[in-house]
Amino acid sequence: MLKMRLIPCLDVKDGRVVKGVNFVDLRDAGDPVECARAYDAAGADELCFLDITATHENRGTMFDVVKRTAEQCFMPLTVGGGVRKLDDIRNLLLAGADKVSINSAAVSDRQFVKQAATKFGSQCIVVAIDAKETSPGKFEIFTHGGRKETGIDAVDFAREVASLGAGEILLTSMDRDGTGKGFNIPLTRAIADAVSIPVIASGGVGTLDHLVEGIRDGHATAVLAASIFHFGTFKIGEAKAYMQAQGIPMRSVVA
Amino acid sequence: MMKTVIIDYGSGNLHSAHKAFERAAHEAGIKAKIIVSNKPDDVEKADRIVLPGVGAFKDCRNGLMAVEGLREALQTQVIVHGKPFLGICVGMQLMATRGVEHEVTPGLGWIAGDVVAVRPADPSLKIPHMGWNTIHPHGQHALLDGILTGDDGLHAYFVHSYHMQPTLQEDVIATTDYAGDVTAMVGYDNIVGTQFHPEKSQALGLALIANFLRWRP
Numbered sequence: 001m002l003k004m005r006l007i008p009c010l011d012v013k014d015g016r017v018v019k020g021v022n023f024v025d026l027r028d029a030g031d032p033v034e035c036a037r038a039y040d041a042a043g044a045d046e047l048c049f050l051d052i053t054a055t056h057e058n059r060g061t062m063f064d065v066v067k068r069t070a071e072q073c074f075m076p077l078t079v080g081g082g083v084r085k086l087d088d089i090r091n092l093l094l095a096g097a098d099k100v101s102i103n104s105a106a107v108s109d110r111q112f113v114k115q116a117a118t119k120f121g122s123q124c125i126v127v128a129i130d131a132k133e134t135s136p137g138k139f140e141i142f143t144h145g146g147r148k149e150t151g152i153d154a155v156d157f158a159r160e161v162a163s164l165g166a167g168e169i170l171l172t173s174m175d176r177d178g179t180g181k182g183f184n185i186p187l188t189r190a191i192a193d194a195v196s197i198p199v200i201a202s203g204g205v206g207t208l209d210h211l212v213e214g215i216r217d218g219h220a221t222a223v224l225a226a227s228i229f230h231f232g233t234f235k236i237g238e239a240k241a242y243m244q245a246q247g248i249p250m251r252s253v254v255a
Numbered sequence: 256m257m258k259t260v261i262i263d264y265g266s267g268n269l270h271s272a273h274k275a276f277e278r279a280a281h282e283a284g285i286k287a288k289i290i291v292s293n294k295p296d297d298v299e300k301a302d303r304i305v306l307p308g309v310g311a312f313k314d315c316r317n318g319l320m321a322v323e324g325l326r327e328a329l330q331t332q333v334i335v336h337g338k339p340f341l342g343i344c345v346g347m348q349l350m351a352t353r354g355v356e357h358e359v360t361p362g363l364g365w366i367a368g369d370v371v372a373v374r375p376a377d378p379s380l381k382i383p384h385m386g387w388n389t390i391h392p393h394g395q396h397a398l399l400d401g402i403l404t405g406d407d408g409l410h411a412y413f414v415h416s417y418h419m420q421p422t423l424q425e426d427v428i429a430t431t432d433y434a435g436d437v438t439a440m441v442g443y444d445n446i447v448g449t450q451f452h453p454e455k456s457q458a459l460g461l462a463l464i465a466n467f468l469r470w471r472p
Contacts, residue, residue: 002380002388002433003410040457045387070271074278076412076455096270098455121310123383123414124267167383167414198381221381251387251410 003251004215005045005222006240007078007200008229010035013052015061017230033068039229040073042236043253047073048101048170048224051081063095070096080128080170089116093124101126101170104143106161107150117165126200127166129154131187132175139187146174154187155194162195169195170224173203180206180227188218200224208234208242215248259468260301261291264318264325266345267309275454276305276464283465295328303468304329304338307454308345312354312370312417315345316362326363333446334365339470340446341398344415347441347448351419366441366448368421375434383416390439390451392429398440398447398466399429402459409459411439411451418450445472 011018016030029035036047047069051062059082066079079092080101089100100120106113106127117125131154134140139154158169171191173184183201192199198221201214205225214223228234237253244250259276263269269291280287290297298304306329308315320326333340342350351362354370362370373384387410392399403409413431418438421427428440428447441448447467453460 001406002384002386002413002431005386067270070268071274074271074275074455074457074460076414094268094270096268098271121314122416123309123385168385196382198383198385221386 001249003045003249004243005200006211006236006243006250007046007048007222007224008039008044008236009048009050009202009224009226010230011050011052011226012062012065014054014058015065018052032065033072036069036073036077039236040075043240043251044075044236045222045251046076046078048078048080051079053082063091066092066095066097078126078170080126086115086119089120093120099124099126099168101128103128103130107141107143107152107157110160110164113161113166114164117167122165122167125166126168126170127161128170128172129158129191130172130174132173133184133187137186139190142174146177155190158191158195162197166197168198168200170200170202171220173201176204177202178227179204182206182210183214183218185213185218188214188220192219198222208239211239212243212246212248215243216246256286256288257302257468258288258290258300259303259305260297261289261305261307262298262325263291263293264315264322266307266315266318269307272305272307272343272454275460276468279461279464280468282461283468285465285468287468293322293325295322295324298325298328298332301332302338303341304333305341305343306346306349307343308347308349310345312345312348312356312362313358313360315349316354316360319349329363337445337472339467339472341467342446342448343454344450344452347450348417348419350441350446350448351421354417356417365446366419366421366426366443367423368419368426370417370419373416373418373433373437377434380434383414384433384437385414387411388413388431388433388451390429390431392440393427396428396440396442396447397470397472398463400466402462402466404429410456411449411453411459412455413451415450419448
């Protein structure tokens with residue numbers, strides 16, 4: 001039976017993890033590779049790096065981070081942030097990313113999704129959608145970290161990128177991100193039910209029940225969280241065991 | 256020292272596959288040299304051959320055929336000389352008679368059968384079949400030695416929308432369940448293929464790779 005996925009996400013800026021990662025026994029909690037190894041050992045199902053590098057010049061450091069991580073973690077790695085050109089995707093894949101997530105570039109140019117999927121295969125193209133509920137049952141895409149509204153209907157957009165060859169959607173509830181109040185379930189369900197490709201729910205996780213809700217009620221097949229793991233509120237194994245106990249099929253953590 | 260070649264024909268990055276093979280060999284105490292190459296000469300000199308592959312069937316096939324002499328070297332070393340061969344994901348699918356993704360494309364023809372779309376009986380299930388799933392062997396196979404399989408077994412990482420349907424049931428080594436049987440492993444004699452990615456499958460993957468490096472079919 002296919003298991004649902006739990007994906008910790010690390011924000012990486014200029015080659016360093018931005019938010020604290022509260023693991024014991026980490027020599028350097030700011031080193032993304034070290035954090036990746038810890039998550040790997042803890043039983044994470046995939047890893048996600050979000051590159052929020054401040055300057056273009058520092059982008060190269062991300063390739064090194066990805067390369068060193070891929071050498072040590074034999075699990076799927078998704079990298080996103082600032083991906084605008086086919087060359088950006090190529091460079092990340094060559095560095096060792098398994099999937100690359102495209103955000104703003106997909107909004108400004110839908111054909112970019114098609115070109116990317118044709119060139120590299122749908123299996124490695126994730127489209128990251130940041131959406132807010134603008135009125136009850138109405139969901140709109142926002143870009144630039146949620147500051148810029150686009151007027152684009154999120155459900156229509158999700159259907160479109162899926163038909164253009166996206167292999168997966170990483171859906172962030174922008175109105176919940178950082179609040180700890182849980183995913184926007186109506187949004188998550190609207191998108192997950194509209195497309196035939198897998199949807200990763202993201203944004204707003206504060207409790208383990210939120211993870212369960214994203215899958216059980218939001219119909220996502222994967223859940224992504226950052227803060228609850230970084231700050232040590234919960235451990236990966238604990239989260240997976242809880243989800244399993246609530247009836248979500250999860251891969252048990254292998255020692 | 257035993258030499259294993261991972262064939263690089265432009266289908267994705269093989270850095271992590273390379274490292275996974277090195278790690279598996281190291282952990283299992285197997286002395287093995289792992290190289291990544293597209294040279295027919297390296298295929299001829301290798302003791303074991305690995306064919307990876309991601310993306311579309313046709314693109315992978317074209318990539319393979321584009322390397323002068325590579326297909327011939329594979330045919331000779333794997334089919335004539337019987338060297339242990341492992342195909343991974345699309346590298347496994349390429350062993351089929353043909354792929355019917357978008358259009359009909361001939362494969363290597365080592366395993367009679369077609370590569371067809373995964374169609375789960377439950378239409379609400381997502382395609383690609385993406386994530387961790389258990390595998391169910393149809394019999395014994397050396398590559399699964401010592402690996403806990405079945406519903407309570409270890410998990411393998413899959414990401415694919417197509418799978419191989421061999422004409423002969425005996426060519427199916429293992430399946431996985433996705434509202435119906437999905438082919439997870441195929442092979443006979445010295446050839447084997449995994450639809451899942453052993454290089455991304457943590458414990459199960461490293462154990463399977465070590466088994467491949469020890470395999471004497």
